[in-house]
Amino acid sequence: MHRYQLFDQPRRRILDDLAHLASSMFDLPIAAVSLVDEQRVWFAGAVGLTSDDAPAARSICARIVATGRALIISDIRAQPWLEAFSDPVGESSIRSYAGAPIVDEDGHVVGVLSVAGHQARQFDDRERDLLERLAGQAAGHLAAIRSRLALTEVGEELSRLVRREEDLVATVSHELRTPVTSMLGYLELLVDEDSSGAYQPFLEPMRRNGARLVRMVDDLLAGAVPVGAAMDLGCEPVDLAAVAETAAVLCVNHLNGRPADISIETVGEQATVQGDFTRLCQATEHLLRNAVLYSPATSPILVRVTTSERPCIEVVDYGRGIPADELPHVTQRFYRGQQARRNAVPGMGLGLAIARGIVEAHGGSLTLTCSPEADGTTACLRLPARRPLTR
Numbered sequence: 313m314h315r316y317q318l319f320d321q322p323r324r325r326i327l328d329d330l331a332h333l334a335s336s337m338f339d340l341p342i343a344a345v346s347l348v349d350e351q352r353v354w355f356a357g358a359v360g361l362t363s364d365d366a367p368a369a370r371s372i373c374a375r376i377v378a379t380g381r382a383l384i385i386s387d388i389r390a391q392p393w394l395e396a397f398s399d400p401v402g403e404s405s406i407r408s409y410a411g412a413p414i415v416d417e418d419g420h421v422v423g424v425l426s427v428a429g430h431q432a433r434q435f436d437d438r439e440r441d442l443l444e445r446l447a448g449q450a451a452g453h454l455a456a457i458r459s460r461l462a463l464t465e466v467g468e469e470l471s472r473l474v475r476r477e478e479d480l481v482a483t484v485s486h487e488l489r490t491p492v493t494s495m496l497g498y499l500e501l502l503v504d505e506d507s508s509g510a511y512q513p514f515l516e517p518m519r520r521n522g523a524r525l526v527r528m529v530d531d532l533l534a535g536a537v538p539v540g541a542a543m544d545l546g547c548e549p550v551d552l553a554a555v556a557e558t559a560a561v562l563c564v565n566h567l568n569g570r571p572a573d574i575s576i577e578t579v580g581e582q583a584t585v586q587g588d589f590t591r592l593c594q595a596t597e598h599l600l601r602n603a604v605l606y607s608p609a610t611s612p613i614l615v616r617v618t619t620s621e622r623p624c625i626e627v628v629d630y631g632r633g634i635p636a637d638e639l640p641h642v643t644q645r646f647y648r649g650q651q652a653r654r655n656a657v658p659g660m661g662l663g664l665a666i667a668r669g670i671v672e673a674h675g676g677s678l679t680l681t682c683s684p685e686a687d688g689t690t691a692c693l694r695l696p697a698r699r700p701l702t703r
Contacts, residue, residue, distance in 0.1 A: 316422075316458055318347060318356045323364075326453050327357025330425075334446050335359045338439065340429040342406070345414070345450045347423040348377045356423070357450075373411065373424045380421045382412040382444060387432035408433045410440070412447035417455045425450045496522045545673055546588035552625055552695075553578050555589065556615045559596035563604065573612040574600065580619030585695045587674045592693075595670040595678075598663035599627040599691045605657050606689070607631035622676070624694040633682040633689050642680065643668045664691075671695065 318324070327345045335343040345357035353366045353373045368374045376383050385391060388407055411426035425447040435443075499519045502511070553576070560574045585592075596615075603613045607629045614628040634642060638649045648661040668678040676695035682688065 315461070316347070316356075316454055317461055318457070319349070319352070319354045323355070323357055324453075324457065327450070328359070329357075330446065330450055330453065331357040331359045334425065334427050334443075337442065337446075338410075338427045340408070340427045340433075342428040344426050345423065346373045346426060347414075348374050360428075372409065373426065376411050376413050376424045377421045380413050380415070382440060383410070384435045384440060385409040386434050390432075405430050407431055408435075410435050410443055412440075412443045414447050414450045414454065416451055416458075422454065423450070492522060492525050545591060547586060548589070550585050550587045550589045550592060552583040552585060552592075552617045552623055555592045555596055556617050556625055558589075558593045559600055560615065562593065562597045563600040573610070574604075574615060575612060576615045576617070578617045583617050583619040583623035585623055585674070587695065591670045592674070592695075595667040595693060596625055596627070598667040599625075599693065602663055603627050603629035603631070603689070603691070606651065622694050622696055624692050626693075627691045628688065630688040633687045634680065636682070639680060639682065643678065667691075667693065 331343040331345055335341065342360035343358065344355045344361060347354045347356050348368055348371070350368060352368050353371050355361055355364055355366075366373075372383065386408055388409060406428045408429045408431065409426065410428075411424040413421045414423040414425055416422050425443065427443070496519065499515060499522060502515050556576050560576060563574065600613065600615065607613065608631065611630050614626075616626040616628065618624050618626065632651060634649065635651075641647050642649060643664045644661075645665040646661040647665075648657075651657070652661070664678070664680075671678045671693050674695055676693065679692045679694070681690050681692070
């Protein structure tokens with residue numbers, strides 16, 4: 313009963329409307345959608361009543377719930393056995409009454425749809441059938457109310473789970489970064505130490521993989537930022553060609569020696585935006601890194617910087633492309649497509665999500681397109697022209 317969360321709450325308009333409909337159809341001044349628990353009869357929808365509830369003890373509504381059968385009373389005064397019961401709907405001077413049980417989708421009798429009048433009257437079979445149909449309508453409305461409540465509870469639980477995930481990732485990432493950074497510092501000292509010459513072949517792979525681990529932790533930290541959270545951005549004129557060149561250098565340095573033929577092409581005049589140079593380099597590097605990792609080792613990568621009303625950086629690769637059914641999901645955090653899983657492509661599914669977050673914080677957009685006629689993917693990082701950022 314209490315899963316409906318209707319007791320002691322303002323009456324729902326839809327249940328009030330159903331009570332008005334019943335009152336009109338039976339031409340009686342009183343109608344109610346009553347819910348019954350151990351203590352009370354609660355009028356969740358009503359017309360013609362002056363109170364919101366009535367005691368369940370000695371209530372005719374409670375009797376109908378207990379028996380699960382409709383009850384028709386043409387004249388209460390002509391029924392001596394009714395003296396043991398209180399007024400059917402908590403009102404005095406009631407003479408005629410008809411109530412049908414409301415049975416919910418789980419088969420529980422949770423209440424009564426009733427009509428009542430101040431004069432004695434007869435109810436025929438057609439009206440009895442109509443009353444039971446209206447009780448079925450009430451059950452349907454109650455089911456919809458409970459479903460909406462369940463969806464709200466599910467949404468709140470999902471929000472709690474997302475917050476826990478974000479807290480866990482942020483905590484683990486922070487705890488990992490500190491010792492790994494310390495280890496890299498000692499490795500750098502060993503690399504520079506002349507006496508470690510015999511160990512040099514081992515130190516460089518250790519340093520390189522340590523740097524890769526730090527980068528993964530940084531990506532986790534960036535990816536753990538809650539969706540919609542404000543991003544701390546610099547606000548200065550930024551040349552997108554310089555962004556592209558810097559990102560290309562960073563990308564090659566972080567690919568552990570994998571060959572990457574990255575060419576940069578500028579179309580039109582200098583493309584300048586207002587923004588954070590470091591963040592935009594980070595976003596572009598993620599696009600470039602994806603292009604290299606998902607392309608054949610010798611496949612060229614084109615970075616095109618375009619001047620227009622909304623300047624953009626396009627990263628074009630000639631790899632296998634992104635399947636159409638995966639394209640809407642690839643910018644979601646931790647999403648890894650079938651190709652990434654099958655080919656064990658390194659990464660955690662955060663690069664595109666981070667890039668999208670950065671560009672959207674700049675008031676821009678990130679779009680990915682794949683040509684149906686040929687392989688390859690084009691990632692377009694589009695930004696507004698020079699204008700103040702919204703902090």
